[in-house]
Amino acid sequence: MCGIVGYNGTMQAAPILLEGLEKLEYRGYDSSGLAIRDGAKDIEIVKAKGRLRVLAEKTDEGMALAGNCGIGHTRWATHGEPSETNAHPHVSEDRNVVGVHNGIIENYQELKEKLQRHDYTFYSETDTEIAIKLIDYYMKKYREGPVDSIARAMTRIRGSYALVVMFKDYPDEIYCARKDSPLIVGVTEDASFAASDVPAILKYTRNVYYIGNQQIARLGKGTAEFFDIDREAVEIEPSEIKWDAEAAEKGGFEHFMIKEIHEQPAAVRDTIGSLVQDGKIVYGESGLTDEIIRNTSEILIVACGSAYHVGLAAQYVFEGLARIPVRVELASEFRYRNPILNQNDLVVVISQSGETADSLAALRLAKESGIRTLGIINVVGSSIAREADHVFYTLAGPEIAVATTKAYSAQLIVAYALAIQYAYVRGQIDEDRYTAMIAEIQTLPAKMERVLDDKERIQWFAAKYSNAKDMFFIGRGIDYAISMEGSLKMKEISYVHSEAYAAGELKHGTISLVENGTLVVGVCTQNRLFEKTRSNMVEVKSRGAYLMGLTSYGNYSIEDTADFTVYVPKTDEYFMTSLAIIPLQLLGYYLSVARGLNVDKPRNLAKSVTVE
Ligand code: M6R
DSSP: OOEEEEEESSSOHHHHHHHHHHHTGGGOOSEEEEEEEOTTSOOEEEEEESSHHHHHHHTTTTTTSOOSEEEEEEEOOSSSOSSTTTSSOEEOTTSSEEEEEEEEETTHHHHHHHHHHTTOOOSSSOHHHHHHHHHHHHHHHHTOOHHHHHHHHHHHOOEEEEEEEEETTOTTOEEEEEEBSOOEEEEOSSOEEEESSGGGTTTTOSEEEEOOTTEEEEEETTEEEEEETTOOEEOOOOEEOOOOHHHHHTTTOSSHHHHHHHTHHHHHHHHHHHHEETTEEOOTTSOOOHHHHHHOOEEEEEEOHHHHHHHHHHHHHIIIIIOOOEEEEEHHHHTTSOOOOOTTEEEEEEESSSOOHHHHHHHHHHHHTTOEEEEEESSTTOHHHHHSSEEEEOOOOOOOSSSOSHHHHHHHHHHHHHHHHHHHHTTSSOHHHHHHHHHHHTTHHHHHHHHHHTHHHHHHHHHHTTTOOEEEEEESTHHHHHHHHHHHHHHHHHOOEEEEEEGGGGGGTGGGGOOTTOEEEEEEOOHHHHHHHHHHHHHHHTTTOEEEEEEETTOGGGGGTOSEEEEEOOOOGGGHHHHHHHHHHHHHHHHHHHTTOOSSSOTTOOSSOOOO
16 A cells, blocks of 8 residues: 555646645555656656655755656555665656556566566566556557557556556656556646545545546646546546545545455455465565475464464464464563474564564564564564565555554465465365365455445444443354454453453353343354354353354354344355454444544554564
């Protein structure tokens, strides 16, 4: 996720772009850049590492760059660490094409090799530079104009992109193209704008054009024309934005958390896109190899909070599929326990921020003991990402709400992919099962969207029980791991005392806490364990509990026991966490809203815990 702004008009472009980028900083903030042109003069490019403020200061709030046409970008790194070199805009060697990009180009390696065969060289680690040079390549090869060259590049690029591009020989125009990444266009009497999101241009216009998937736009000074990938002109009707500026920043949602809950299918889709190519799991730039996988004797997953809960779910998947022993450890405990580590162990550290102090210390402890480490990280260039021997990135984009949702979901995907790969390479599953499981993972984003469609029922339930004082989440196996995360969501944003219990443990103590009206959520997504957990639900019901059941479609007999039931689509049971967690995130969210709490910034909590 990155933020893009383009301006072509009669005013000075740089201050307008900086102001627009500031409104998009929630989309990325590790580096930024501007490309400004003054008529036919050469395009000036300025980039800076760090927050947007650094770029603003470097350009004297934009006053140092003269010109009334330009593009700007604020970056959230996916390919290549945050640096001035990797910051956008990117440019072809002769500065014929200059552009900014948001999205992930999946076949960047293949495209890079193609361009290298035609003597292109590369200065950055980004997939964006490849896209820009591909457009340049087609422009020179076919001697056609911008729309044709962009369209040709689009037919070769796989993945998602929002591209905003300027061409040396077309000084009064900006070009845009998009597929599966947001990009809007706004037009006033004498100017046109492009942006990743509405807040960037709301000051200038409320009438926006949503560029369709695989469409191209040509922006003049106060004009916009649209084309499809076959280069045919298309008509797009403008839409009026009715949100105020604050709502616009959250895409019309009331809070970042609910926005991020809705971004989960996209985060999962992007993460799958980075891990799966031609139906196979790829190691990418992680440096992991089949040999390392074959030689691993034990996996230790070390993390904190929700990332630890990903580890708990992953343990079932790894052990079940790959038949390799897995230990899951709280990083804050692991580092002080003098843990027993063996030479062929693999220590997997999961972290959204990549900066959590305990997780970082655990990673260092493993490294000092000479143990191989692997990070599953959301922030490119963060400390854990830099120090781990191998890194797989989650492509969730920046997460603003303190309660994690989309990063958690993206972490699960990396864990599934690694477990499947371990199982396959170690001969525990055959090629058919391997292919089928990868195909099933790819169905998850659509299934997650179906779960989200049912959110009103959970909103109603949460409003009804907003006065709850104690809550229990129970489940067995993977359902226990789901319960742990559901319970944490409830505690951290709704301040409801809540506990997750392995359903079979209830009668060893906890059941004495259940009394009339106690809210209990029974998670039953695993067929083998369904009847067992259901009997535990009956036990708490007979002691007065009010029961919410969470299971998959088809298991309708749960209604004989539960007072309120939520169903999620069926998937391979190893991947159920990805679907079943969404109703529990929604439950925590709506309960917090109903109690009038600060959902995005709950008391006493920070997004990144960089102290012990
Ligand atoms: O950045 P990390 O993933 O390392 O953070 C770990 C935990 O602090 C984090 O998951 C925390 O539990 C969240 N607030 C949960 O929503």
